[in-house]
Amino acid sequence: MSHFEDRQKGQEAKFAFDAEKKFKAEARRNKLLGIWAAELMSLSGDAANAYAAEVVAADFEEAGDGDVFRKVSADLKAKGVAVADDVIREKMATLVAVANQQIADEG
Template identity: 75%
Template structure:
């Protein structure tokens, strides 16, 4: 019985570890996206980091990544920065790969 319990605990620990890694990668992707958009908006330094934090926080509005997309898309449009939907989504996909690599490298 203890082998079964040990296996169950091991699987639970792996699930928790994988979920934490996924969360970190998504937050990192959102931060990188926020920094990219901040540059397009003309923000630098602290203003760019503050905007990136706003993008990260936007991800908690609803499940999925649409809330992040909407924030960046609407902010760019409001400032007259012309970036189409496909370009933003492509950047999100590219940065997801980068974020996953960075989180994996951190251990």
């Protein structure tokens, strides 16, 4: 029975590690997306970092990426920046790969 328990604990640890890695990658992606959108809205420095933090916080409103997408899309439109929805979604997909690579590189 000890072998079974060891295997179960190993699987639980892997699941926890994978969940933490996914959370970090999504948060990093959201930050990168916020910085990208901030640049499009001509924000820089502290204002760009503050906006990126708002995008990260927006992800806690509901499960999934919809809340982040809606925030960025609405903010860009409010600033008069014309970016198609599919461009935002494509950027999100690209940045999740970047975020995963950055986290992997950090160890």
